Structures are given as structure tokens and as C-alpha cells.
Amino acid sequence: MSDDTMIAIGQAVERGRAGDQAGARLALAELWETVGDHGDALHRCSIAHYLADLQESVADELLWDQRALGAVTDLSDERAQQFNTSLQVRAFLPSLRLNLADAHRRAGDFAEARHHLAAAVEDLDALPQDDYGAMIRAGVDKARAALEARSKEPLKP
Structure with missing residues (x-):
């Protein structure tokens, strides 16, 4: 299954790994706004997980880590496996x-x-x-x- 949001998340993560942390943070924050607080759980978990690593303060990192854990509680194996059958x-x-x-x-x-x-x-x-x-x-x-x-x-x- 093609998932444009997961592709965009992956691109933002690669951008951060290539050294553009501010750009990656902005791209992921924009994706978060698009997905919303109650959107697809796989998207929310992935965005929050990666956004946490890009924060400049521990307090902000902690907030995003908590959002990632909160989102995973809404995620099913079935939904995760629509993206990757091994998940x-x-x-x-x-x-x-x-x-x-x-x-x-x-x-x-x-x-x-x-x-x-x-x-x-x-x-x-x-x-x-x-x-x-x-x-x-x-x-x-x-x-x-x-x-x-x-x-x-x-x-x-």
C-alpha cells in the first residue's frame, strides 16, 4: 500500500539525518498539523517519534515522546502491517x-x-x-x- 504521509515522514527524517534539522523539524510539524491530534495512529506515532529527536529542549522532546507513546495505544498491528507486513x-x-x-x-x-x-x-x-x-x-x-x-x-x- 502506498502511503504518501509515511513517504513524506521518511523524507523529512532523511533531511534531518543529512544535517538540516530545522528543515526536518518544520516539515514534520507541518505533517503533524495536517494529520491532526486524532488522525491516523501510525502517522501520529511516527511523526511524534521523529519530531522528538529534533527538539532543541528536553521539555519539548519529552512532549513529543509522550505524544508518540499516546498514539501507539491507538495503533493496531493490522494498520501497521498495511504499511509494512513485518511490523x-x-x-x-x-x-x-x-x-x-x-x-x-x-x-x-x-x-x-x-x-x-x-x-x-x-x-x-x-x-x-x-x-x-x-x-x-x-x-x-x-x-x-x-x-x-x-x-x-x-x-x-
């Missing part, structure tokens, strides 16, 4: 929760960070055994170490 909503959760844990940690809310990190760990088994799954598992380990050190510094790649 399962439960496999989205470790990344979404990891991002929330990390943002809360950097904001100094260590209790909330621990809560979201524990929730991310609960769903790690839903991740594929591939580079993506390895990246999220490594991120959980890095976030756990930073949380134990009570660090508010960004994680190192």
Missing part, C-alpha cells in the same frame, strides 16, 4: 519507552525514567534479532548506566 505494535514500545526514559533522565526525573526504562525492558523480546534490535538493546544498557550514575548528560552514540 508489530509491541515492537514499537521498547524504543518509545527508551526515549521517554532518556528524556526524563536528562530532565532530572529519575523515578519516571526508571519507570519507562523498566517498561522498555519488558518488551525487548518483541524486537527483531537484527541491527535495529541490537541498537535498542544497547540504548537500554546505556540509559540504565546513565540512570544508575544519576547523569543528566546526553547518551553517547
Whole structure:
């Protein structure tokens, strides 16, 4: 199924990865306005997830991470698989929760960070055994170490 919104999201993400974070942020914000707060859950989750990474403040990042998690609760496997047959909503959760844990940690809310990190760990088994799954598992380990050190510094790649 062709999905013009998911294509536009992908283009904006690539723009950000190429160094134009402000342009990517603007493109994704415009897509969010088009989709709306109650639009397609896959679109909302994807836009919010990527917009969070482009924010200049932890508070704004946290807001978008929360929107992404909120949107995933409205998403079904059936809808996700219309875009990509291999997708399962439960496999989205470790990344979404990891991002929330990390943002809360950097904001100094260590209790909330621990809560979201524990929730991310609960769903790690839903991740594929591939580079993506390895990246999220490594991120959980890095976030756990930073949380134990009570660090508010960004994680190192």
C-alpha cells in the first residue's frame, strides 16, 4: 500500500539525518498539523517519534515522546502491517519507552525514567534479532548506566 504521509515522514527524517534539522523539524510539524491530534495512529506515532529527536529542549522532546507513546495505544498491528507486513505494535514500545526514559533522565526525573526504562525492558523480546534490535538493546544498557550514575548528560552514540 502506498502511503504518501509515511513517504513524506521518511523524507523529512532523511533531511534531518543529512544535517538540516530545522528543515526536518518544520516539515514534520507541518505533517503533524495536517494529520491532526486524532488522525491516523501510525502517522501520529511516527511523526511524534521523529519530531522528538529534533527538539532543541528536553521539555519539548519529552512532549513529543509522550505524544508518540499516546498514539501507539491507538495503533493496531493490522494498520501497521498495511504499511509494512513485518511490523508489530509491541515492537514499537521498547524504543518509545527508551526515549521517554532518556528524556526524563536528562530532565532530572529519575523515578519516571526508571519507570519507562523498566517498561522498555519488558518488551525487548518483541524486537527483531537484527541491527535495529541490537541498537535498542544497547540504548537500554546505556540509559540504565546513565540512570544508575544519576547523569543528566546526553547518551553517547
